[in-house]
Structure formats: structure tokens, C-alpha cells
Amino acid sequence: MARHIPSLNALRAFEAAGRHGLMTRAAEELNVTHSAVSRQIQHLEQVLGVALFEGPKNRLRLTDAGSTLLAGLVKAFDQIDISVRSVADIEQGALDVSCPGTFTMRWLIPRLYRFQAEFPEIEVRLTASSRPVDFSRDGFDVAIRVGAPPWPEGADVIGLFPEQTGPVLAPSLAAASPRGLDGVPQLHTRTRLRAWDDWHARSGQSIEPGPRLEYEHFYFMLEAARAGLGVCVAPWPYVSEDTHSGRLQAPMGFLDSGHDYVALRRARRNRKSSLFCDWLHAEAAAFQKSDPPTTRGAAP
Secondary structure, X not given: OOOOOOXXXXXXXXXXXXXXXXXXXXXXXXXXXXXXXXXXXXXXXXXXXXXXXXXXXXXXXXXXXXXHHHHHHHXXXXXXXXXXXXXXXXXXXXXXXXXXXXHHHHXXXXXXXXXXXXXXXXXXXXXXXXXXXXXXXXXXXXXXXXXXXXXXOOEEEXXXXXXXXXXXXXXXXXXXXXXXXXXXXXXXXXHHOOHHHHHHHHHOOOOOXXXXXXXXXXXXXXXXXXXXXXXXXXXXHHHHHHHHHOOOEOOOOEEEEEEEEEEEEEXXXXXXXXXHHXXXXXXXXXXXXXXXXXXXXXXX
């Protein structure tokens, strides 16, 4: 059956204007004039026989028909963008990378300037996410995740380093705790509610718990630890700089958690994602050679 699709230029103009809520913003995105966007939308309204915007020119709003059309077009253009980028093989433009938020803040961003200096023509766009990856649905080129196999089907898996965790706390709190970690307030995060239980099971260590404090985000918990509010179990990549600088202490070292950090890449790779993953692998190798506190093995 033949498709009856209006001008793609008109659809793009309307989608951009509807998404931004302003024709001037749409014109900037499409690199055309405001009047050109207006003419395209008027043409589209004539073809469809319905009004897509209503109200005064300085306060346009979508009609019901416009809202319905916009919802479908946003999804359609997003899918087109995903399809094009999945087959494009260029070394310029945007590279979309998904990774856990705290890992992005504490490990990736402090190193990313080196990649940008080497490949300034590649724009790395970061999205914070820890959810399972589905490259048939998601628009990411690369996703960094921590966990254990099996990894998503249809993805190349680039190993980075094993995860090691251990209790950390501020030096001031450690100095004020004559019984070591016994009775010290224990910090938890909702994103890893079993962190303490898992560490106890693997270390074979017994610590008398103090008051329990729970935080919504991992980085909130880490800031609380740095502020001397308690002790938390944290992954080594998240606290390596703090322990080296003395802002945090790790009196019991770190041990393997059973998880690994990996980079997941579309099986149909392109040069941008290959360059980024090669750089990421090299950075991970260098990080593993850093000098962490004594690492304790898991309990037998």
C-alpha cells in the first residue's frame, strides 16, 4: 500500500516547532529562517486540512490535532536518527554514551578531557542510566554497565575492570571512633540496598552496626561519607581520588564484589564507537595499575 506522506521538510519544521514550543528555536535547529518554518507549517496545515497551532503568534500552542501529530513524529524521527546512526561510519559528530550517574561523575568525566583532546571532532553526549540495555530500542552507541553475565544479546562486550568494594569514612570520623567501625553510623543507598550484606558475606568480617542512614542516590551517600556522617561500602572507582587525597580512609581495604565494569557496544560498530571503546579500555588498564589500598580477598 502506498504511503501518503506530506513533505518531509514540512514535517521536520512542524516537529521542531512543536518540540521546542517556539518557531524561532525550530529555525535555529534547522538552520533556516523563522519565515521558512512558518511557511512549511502553513503548507502542512493546508495539506492536512487541520490547524496544528492556535493562539496569538507570540503565544502559539498546539491544537489537539497538532499534539497527536507531534507525538507520532517525535517517535518517528527518533527512530530514523537511531537507524541512521546505527549504520553511519564516520569519525565526526555525536557519540551517545550511557553509564551510571555516579560512575560518570567520579570516574569517566575526570578522564574524558583526554579523549576530547585526541578526538575533538567527536562530541561525547553522556546520559546517566543503569537500566538494562536494548540496542534495538535505545539510541546509545556505547553503554557502560556494572554487573555480571549474561550481557544483552547483540552487543560487543569490552571488559574494563572487576569491581572492588570496601568500607570508607572520613578521617575525622575514624579518629573519633575508638572501637574502629563498630557502632559507627552506617550509610546506605536505595540503589544498592544489599551493599553491606554482600560485603559482610564476602569479607567474613563482623562489624557491629551503628544507626542506619539511607540516601536516595549513590552520590548523596558518598558526600555524606566525606562529610563525616558515617561509613559506607563503596566501589573503588568511585572513591579512588578521595582515598589517595586523604578525604576518605579505607581501613579494611577492598575486595572483589563479583561484578565487572564493561562497555557494551552495538555489534554493528562504527569508527566513533570503536575509537571511544579503545580509549576506554586503555584508560581502564591504566586505572588498574594505580595504587589502591590493600585489597583483601573474599572469604573462603
